[in-house]
Amino acid sequence: xxxxxxxxxxxxxxxxxxxxxxxxxxxxxxxxxxxxxxxxxxxxxxxxxxxxxxxxxxxxxxxxxxxxxxxxxxxx
Ligand code: SF4
Numbered sequence: 001x002x003x004x005x006x007x008x009x010x011x012x013x014x015x016x017x018x019x020x021x022x023x024x025x026x027x028x029x030x031x032x033x034x035x036x037x038x039x040x041x042x043x044x045x046x047x048x049x050x051x052x053x054x055x056x057x058x059x060x061x062x063x064x065x066x067x068x069x070x071x072x073x074x075x076x
Pocket of ligand 1: 006008009010011012019033034035037038039040041043044056057058059
């Protein structure tokens with residue numbers, strides 16, 4: 001899958017640990033960065049397609065992505 005979107009990632013240069021929060025409260029910071037990211041949709045699609053298990057991708061936590069994947073399976 002094309003990963004050209006990474007070039008425009010708002011998280012470039014940000015400490016990667018920020019994107020691996022240990023609580024929902026801690027997830028607010030990475031989600032805010034993702035919220036202002038122009039490649040958010042491509043990032044989320046990549047994480048879902050690759051079943052990325054950990055961290056915040058495309059503004060979604062692992063728990064939220066699991067829910068999205070479950071929802072997709074139900075509607076497929
Ligand atoms: S959506 Fe978030 S994790 Fe994905 S590239 Fe943008 S800032 Fe980084």
